Amino acid sequence: MNIVQRRITFSNRKGGCGKTASAVNVAAALALLGRKVLLIDCDAQAHASISLGFFPYNTQKSLYDLLIGTYSSVLNVVQQSNFIKNLFVLPATSQLAAFELEFAGHTEARFRLSQLLLAKDASEFDYILMDPPPTVGLLSLMTLVSAKEVVIPVQLHFLGMEGLAEMVRYVYQVNATINPDIRITGIIPTFYNQSTRLAKNILDEIEKTMGKDIVLPPIRQNVSIAEAPSFGKCVLEYAPKSIGSEDFKRLAQLLDQKSKSR
Ligand SMILES: Nc1ncnc2c1ncn2[C@@H]1O[C@H](COP(=O)(O)OP(=O)(O)OP(=O)(O)O)[C@@H](O)[C@H]1O
Numbered sequence: 506m507n508i509v510q511r512r513i514t515f516s517n518r519k520g521g522c523g524k525t526a527s528a529v530n531v532a533a534a535l536a537l538l539g540r541k542v543l544l545i546d547c548d549a550q551a552h553a554s555i556s557l558g559f560f561p562y563n564t565q566k567s568l569y570d571l572l573i574g575t576y577s578s579v580l581n582v583v584q585q586s587n588f589i590k591n592l593f594v595l596p597a598t599s600q601l602a603a604f605e606l607e608f609a610g611h612t613e614a615r616f617r618l619s620q621l622l623l624a625k626d627a628s629e630f631d632y633i634l635m636d637p638p639p640t641v642g643l644l645s646l647m648t649l650v651s652a653k654e655v656v657i658p659v660q661l662h663f664l665g666m667e668g669l670a671e672m673v674r675y676v677y678q679v680n681a682t683i684n685p686d687i688r689i690t691g692i693i694p695t696f697y698n699q700s701t702r703l704a705k706n707i708l709d710e711i712e713k714t715m716g717k718d719i720v721l722p723p724i725r726q727n728v729s730i731a732e733a734p735s736f737g738k739c740v741l742e743y744a745p746k747s748i749g750s751e752d753f754k755r756l757a758q759l760l761d762q763k764s765k766s767r
């Protein structure tokens with residue numbers, strides 16, 4: 506494929522709302538659809554890397570080495586998934602926290618990742634997905650500077666709604682100041698439980714304020730999603746028949762359709 510490469514960050518300042526699970530499993534589902542996918546772990550917690558079996562204690566080269574210039578091409582650092590041949594991971598280690606501290610005052614550091622992704626050798630990927638940390642800092646900003654699209658995973662709770670409003674304001678601010686290409690592709694309702702009135706009310710509220718089209722297919726609460734990372738596998742590999750796997754496949758298909766309608 507690769508007509509226009511899509512660069513998507515799964516962002517939300519709210520912790521634990523399903524960013525990593527979404528980035529990892531959408532990446533896997535898109536790769537299973539035949540797309541060539543690069544998942545960049547931008548969080549020092551390294552949860553996306555671990556979720557695909559790339560444990561920090563075994564990782565020789567990571568995003569940190571690229572950002573500080575030890576390597577000049579993403580292709581020097583990417584690792585191929587053991588399970589899905591089209592899926593590549595740019596892993597993180599806890600060293601990323603050092604990058605955030607060392608370069609906090611350097612305005613140009615926020616452009617490092619986008620420069621690397623605009624290089625010719627990164628153009629072979631159909632999708633570049635990013636998993637940022639929940640903190641407001643250099644690493645999360647760097648993903649908003651490098652991406653063209655933001656997908657916001659949201660838990661349908663009152664505080665989740667507050668976090669969403671804040672995240673939308675932040676994206677508008679980045680759009681107005683640093684990255685005019687960035688836009689919000691959609692919101693993923695995560696840990697979704699359609700039987701609660703709270704979830705339904707909040708979903709109605711989101712649709713009323715942001716429009717129906719903004720809401721992407723939900724990811725239901727499913728224990729297989731939470732179990733899969735301990736085996737270093739995405740849920741599609743760990744429990745292919747689970748509802749988690751089903752939901753992520755549906756979501757990836759819809760996201761992929763959106764590229765055809767551009
Ligand atoms: N739909 C789901 N059903 C059940 N468990 C889930 C679901 N989505 C995510 N989880 C689990 O919930 C926890 C938090 O999810 P995740 O790590 O994806 O959130 P996050 O937003 O990336 O967190 P952080 O802000 O720390 O980066 C993880 O243990 C994950 O496996």
Ligand SMILES: [Mg+2]
Pocket residue numbers: 524525526548552636637638
């Ligand atoms: Mg995470």
